[in-house]
Amino acid sequence: MAGTRSIAITGGRVVPIEGDPIDGGTVLVVDGRIAAVGGPGLKPPPGADVVDAAGRWVLPGLVDAHTHLGAREEGEGWAGHDTNELTGPIQPHVRVLDAINPADEGFRDAIAGGVLTAGITPGSGNPIGGQTVAVHCWGRTVDDMVLRSPAGMKSALGENPKRVLGERRVNPSSRLGTAAAIRTALADALNYLEKEKADKAEEEESSERLRLTRSRDLKLEALGGVLRREIPWRQHCHRADDIATALRLAREFGYDLVLDHGTEGYLIADKIAAAGVPVVTGPLITARSKVELRNRTMANPGLLAAAGVTVAIATDHPVVPVHLLIVQAALAVRDGLDRETALRAVTINPARIMRVADRIGSLVPGKDADVTIWSGDPLDVMSRVEAAYIGGREVYRYDYASRSGVFTAP
Numbered sequence: 001m002a003g004t005r006s007i008a009i010t011g012g013r014v015v016p017i018e019g020d021p022i023d024g025g026t027v028l029v030v031d032g033r034i035a036a037v038g039g040p041g042l043k044p045p046p047g048a049d050v051v052d053a054a055g056r057w058v059l060p061g062l063v064d065a066h067t068h069l070g071a072r073e074e075g076e077g078w079a080g081h082d083t084n085e086l087t088g089p090i091q092p093h094v095r096v097l098d099a100i101n102p103a104d105e106g107f108r109d110a111i112a113g114g115v116l117t118a119g120i121t122p123g124s125g126n127p128i129g130g131q132t133v134a135v136h137c138w139g140r141t142v143d144d145m146v147l148r149s150p151a152g153m154k155s156a157l158g159e160n161p162k163r164v165l166g167e168r169r170v171n172p173s174s175r176l177g178t179a180a181a182i183r184t185a186l187a188d189a190l191n192y193l194e195k196e197k198a199d200k201a202e203e204e205e206s207s208e209r210l211r212l213t214r215s216r217d218l219k220l221e222a223l224g225g226v227l228r229r230e231i232p233w234r235q236h237c238h239r240a241d242d243i244a245t246a247l248r249l250a251r252e253f254g255y256d257l258v259l260d261h262g263t264e265g266y267l268i269a270d271k272i273a274a275a276g277v278p279v280v281t282g283p284l285i286t287a288r289s290k291v292e293l294r295n296r297t298m299a300n301p302g303l304l305a306a307a308g309v310t311v312a313i314a315t316d317h318p319v320v321p322v323h324l325l326i327v328q329a330a331l332a333v334r335d336g337l338d339r340e341t342a343l344r345a346v347t348i349n350p351a352r353i354m355r356v357a358d359r360i361g362s363l364v365p366g367k368d369a370d371v372t373i374w375s376g377d378p379l380d381v382m383s384r385v386e387a388a389y390i391g392g393r394e395v396y397r398y399d400y401a402s403r404s405g406v407f408t409a410p
Contacts, residue, residue: 006030007392008044009371012053016363017060017347027058029369032392037363053373056386059343060363061116061370064325065280065350066234066260066314069107069118070100070142074318080104083123085130089165089172090185092226093218094130096122097149100142102410106322110137111396112405113323114372114385117147117361119280119314119354121260124156124236125164127172127181131222132234134354136370138395140410151354152258153226155182156236157245159292179245186253189223196224232256232353234280238263238292247275258353260314263293266300269307278310278353283320284328301345302336311341312350330379339379368392 007029014025016037028036028044036042044050073080082099085091100120110118116137122129131150139145157178166173172181199214225231233255235246243265250257259265262279265272272279281301288294305311313329315322329342337345351361359368369392376383388396395408 005392006035006045006048007051007369007389008048009051009053009058009373010044012056012058012373014058014363015343017344018362018364025058027363027369027371029371029389029392032369034363034365034367034369034371036365051373051387057374057376057378057383058363059114059372059374059378060347060361061372061388061390062114062325062346063117063119063312063348063350063354063361064110064115064314064317064322064346065119065312065353066282067106067110067118067120067317067322068123069110069120069137069317069322070102070104071096071120071122072318073101073104074106084125084164085122086125086164086168089126089161089170089181090128090219091122091126091130092128092153092185092222094122095133095150096120096130096154097133097142097146100133100135102139102142102145106317107137108405108407110317110322111388111407112385112398113325114374114378114388115322115325116370116372116388116390117351117356118317118322119151119350121152121234122154124154124160127156127161127178128185128223129154129156131231132354134356136390138390138410144410147356147359148354150222150225150231151356152232152234153222154234154236158237158239158242159290160236175242175245179249182249183252185219185223186227186249189220189227190253192217192220193224193227226255227253229254229256232258232355234258234260236260240264240267242292243268243272247271247277250275250277261316262304263300264295265309266297266303267295269304269309272304273308278312278349279304280312280314280350280353282314282328283316284313284331285320285324298331298335301332301342302338305337305341305345310349310353311337311345312353313342313345314350326378327381330381333379342379
């Protein structure tokens with residue numbers, strides 16, 4: 001076909017995530033998408049650019065579902081901190097999309113660490129903090145990078161909103177007040193949706209085709225997307241009692257819940273599993289810097305997975321630098337998480353949580369050709385990413401001579 005560009009990554013140990021590993025495998029890319037994945041018998045078509053991956057491991061790009069890349073920029077001080085809109089406790093209408101600077105050095109760190117897709121969320125200073133986004137980690141503007149927007153609604157329980165709002169003498173400033181504020185906002189959104197439905201019915205029944213003039217409410221519109229289950233509710237919570245509150249609110253309002261952090265999730269893993277709620281756990285390699293982290297353990301991902309919970313691992317960058325995502329997965333394996341689940345926890349699981357698994361998260365024909373070539377087993381901390389492709393285009397290559405990565409300009 002005229003204009004078709006083909007790349008064949010051959011000879012490596014291909015780990016498609018959805019499917020068994022293939023030694024001496026080939027990943028065929030055509031026009032930015034994965035066309036085929038197979039063993040040594042899969043021959044590159046005539047004219048394909050052949051990339052020799054012999055002795056290497058070939059994986060899909062890693063996915064970190066909870067970061068603040070570009071919105072809490074590195075080395076910028078207060079000028080680069082745009083994660084919390086603290087002019088009021090309920091901020092569902094704000095979009096982290098509008099705060100992301102693609103020039104943040106963190107995006108390059110992400111790619112060098114194999115993380116080609118990131119979920120970027122507002123902060124946890126508010127009971128409802130705003131809309132999240134899923135992006136590729138490479139592009140000139142954030143609009144070029146977006147995979148899904150919004151990808152979720154950030155909400156926070158526990159210590160952070162209680163402390164932040166309490167210090168500002170803004171209500172709510174307690175756990176019961178935080179839950180009440182969330183409940184009130186969701187009840188208002190339900191009423192808004194009911195009125196919208198009634199107005200539409202009135203229009204349809206009017207013999208004069210009456211068109212009502214509605215005043216838009218961006219906050220309630222945004223929450224309506226949660227209640228219609230168009231986007232998941234991304235609930236920041238650490239302690240087991242806050243996790244229980246998150247489960248309680250989700251039962252009451254019927255939205256799709258995702259638990260973010262879930263530090264004490266292992267204490268009530270059976271209840272989380274029974275509710276069918278996934279957990280984006282992390283950051284894992286931090287100090288117990290606040291009371292809620294007192295019971296932090298690296299065994300949490302393994303204990304959750306053993307109970308039947310779908311687990312993703314996240315860095316909460318810059319809390320843990322994003323390029324250490326795979327290191328966290330390796331340490332979770334050391335503490336009981338099985339290898340296959342660990343790799344799924346940084347690929348297909350977070351992709352599904354953010355509802356972008358139709359495009360990324362595994363090496364499957366039809367998906368975006370987001371591919372990483374590793375020097376060895378990615379769960380070995382001595383391995384490094386030697387090359388990374390986003391949409392079939394090489395965006396990074398490690399130069400051993402200079403001991404540094406070389407990035408392609410977006």
